[in-house]
Each structure stands twice: as C-alpha cells, then as structure tokens.
Amino acid sequence: KFAYAKYLAFGDLNNNCYEAVFKHVGLHVIHADGGVSLRLKEKSRNEQKDALSKTVAIHFKDEYYPFEVVRHIKTWNDCGVVETWLEIKHNEPSPVKLVRADSYASRVPFQAKTVKVMSLAGQGNNEANLCESKVDRGQYVQLVSNAGTRDAWESNPGMMVSFDDKTDEENGRVLGLALEWSGTNCRRIRRHWDGKITEIFAGVDMT
Numbered sequence: 428k429f430a431y432a433k434y435l436a437f438g439d440l441n442n443n444c445y446e447a448v449f450k451h452v453g454l455h456v457i458h459a460d461g462g463v464s465l466r467l468k469e470k471s472r473n474e475q476k477d478a479l480s481k482t483v484a485i486h487f488k489d490e491y492y493p494f495e496v497v498r499h500i501k502t503w504n505d506c507g508v509v510e511t512w513l514e515i516k517h518n519e520p521s522p523v524k525l526v527r528a529d530s531y532a533s534r535v536p537f538q539a540k541t542v543k544v545m546s547l548a549g550q551g552n553n554e555a556n557l558c559e560s561k562v563d564r565g566q567y568v569q570l571v572s573n574a575g576t577r578d579a580w581e582s583n584p585g586m587m588v589s590f591d592d593k594t595d596e597e598n599g600r601v602l603g604l605a606l607e608w609s610g611t612n613c614r615r616i617r618r619h620w621d622g623k624i625t626e627i628f629a630g631v632d633m634t
Contacts, residue, residue, distance in 0.1 A: 453628065455526040458492055459519035466490040479504055493518040527613070529630035531604060538623050539590040539600075544616050546570055547583035554583065565620040571613050571632065584612050588627060604629055 457463055467487035475482045482501040489495070497514040512530055517523050542562040549556045562568050572582040584606035591599040606612050606629050613632035618625050 453527075453529040453532045453630075454496065454515075455528075456494070457524040457526060458494070459521040459523060462492070464491070465494070467496060494523070525631065525633060527630065527632050529628045530606065530608070531627070531629045533627055535588075535590070535602065535625045535627065536623065537590075539625065540622070541590070541592045542616070542618050542622075542625055543589045543594075544568055544570070544586055545589065546586040546614075548581060550581060562616050562618045562625070564618055564622050566618055568616045569613060570615075571611075573611050584608060584614070584629075586614055586629075588616060588625070590625070602627065606630070 454465060454467075455463070456465065466489060468490055470486045470488050472483060472485045475484075480501055480503045482499060485498045485500075487496045487498070494517040495515075499510075499512050499514070501510040502508070503510075513528060515525070515528065543559055544562060545557060545559045547555050548558050560568055570582055570586060572584060585604060587601055587603045589599055589601050593599065594601055604614070604627070606614065608631060611632055612630065614627075614629040616625065616627055
C-alpha cells in the first residue's frame with residue numbers, strides 16, 4: 428500500500444492545487460472557438476461514506492469557458508485500492524473536442540533505486556505476454572493502445588509499476604493500474620532525475 432499519492436490532473440485532496448495546469452496536460456480539449464486553454468478552479472467538494480468505502484467528488488469550473496469537470500475519488504476501507512473517474516460537461520455553443528483525459532494521475536514521492544513498468548501485450552489468443560521495461564532517472568515511458576474497442580488487442584490497458592529491484596507475488600512495492608476504458612488510451616510513467624519522485628498517468632487519448 429501507498430500511504431500517500433498526490434493527484435495532479437485537476438487538484439488534490441488537501442487543497443486547491445493547480446500544479447498540473449502548468450506541469451502536466453492531464454486534460455486537453457479544443458473549445459468551440461478553437462481555444463485550447465483550461466484554467467479549472469475548484470467550486471465545491473462533496474464527501475460520502477458508507478460501511479465499506481468513502482467517495483469524494485470535487486467540482487471544477489473553468490474561469491472563462493462554460494466548461495466543468497467533476498473528479499470522483501473512491502477508496503475502500505479493507506484494501507489499498509483507489510477508484511477514480513471523471514465527469515466532463517460543457518455549455519459551449521458547438522461541440523468541444525476531447526483530445527486527452529487522464530482518469531488517473533498521481534505522484535509517488537519516495538526514493539526508489541529501481542522503477543520498472545510491467546504490462547501485457549499480444550493478439551488473438553495470445554494477449555497475455557508479459558513485457559517489462561526499466562524506467563531510468565529522467566526518463567519518460569509511454570504505453571499506447573490504438574486498438575479501439577478491442578481493448579486487449581496489442582496493448583492491454585492495465586499495467587504494474589514496481590519500485591524495488593526484486594518483486595514477486597510475496598514481496599516488493601508495486602502499484603497496479605487497470606484502465607476501465609475500451610477505446611484508445613495512453614499510460615505514461617515519468618521518473619524525476621533524482622529518483623525521488625515517480626509520476627504515473629493513464630486515460631483517454633485521442634491524439
């Protein structure tokens with residue numbers, strides 16, 4: 428489990444964080460007038476709890492355009508699982524083109540000697556080929572699937588990121604991610620030059 432994971436794309440759980448607006452394009456749209464800017468400002472947040480989980484809904488509105496985003500973050504009491512999803516809506520006079528929408532964007536802030544990303548790739552009856560790549564300091568690794576609705580074709584939308592030299596079923600620090608989206612998607616891992624921070628992003632990608 429990770430005790431701390433800071434969400435970058437549209438703010439974090441503790442304050443109005445606009446860090447991602449300048450450092451990471453977690454949401455990329457083309458507005459009805461051709462503009463591409465987004466300056467999302469938090470308007471409200473709601474929290475709901477039950478016996479099994481807690482859900483936080485953070486409502487953002489653009490400072491200029493009639494464009495709104497609601498980020499939902501759900502945690503479960505009995506396991507280290509986070510479920511997150513977005514609602515995007517607008518009242519612009521004509522369609523808005525969605526280019527990228529990261530459902531998941533987090534920062535893992537601890538020193539790791541080795542960072543590896545593991546994913547599944549293949550076709551037909553041979554989709555479960557394990558692929559493993561090391562992410563060195565200062566590197567940026569991108570996994571892309573352009574298979575459309577064939578979400579397990581060529582590149583599976585899930586992945587695991589390991590933060591230890593040796594990782595197996597019993598040992599190691601691992602973050603697993605499953606993108607529940609059947610269309611074109613992109614998963615990105617960016618490691619800072621000093622090895623102290625690893626950033627992980629995943630979501631819809633129409634580029």
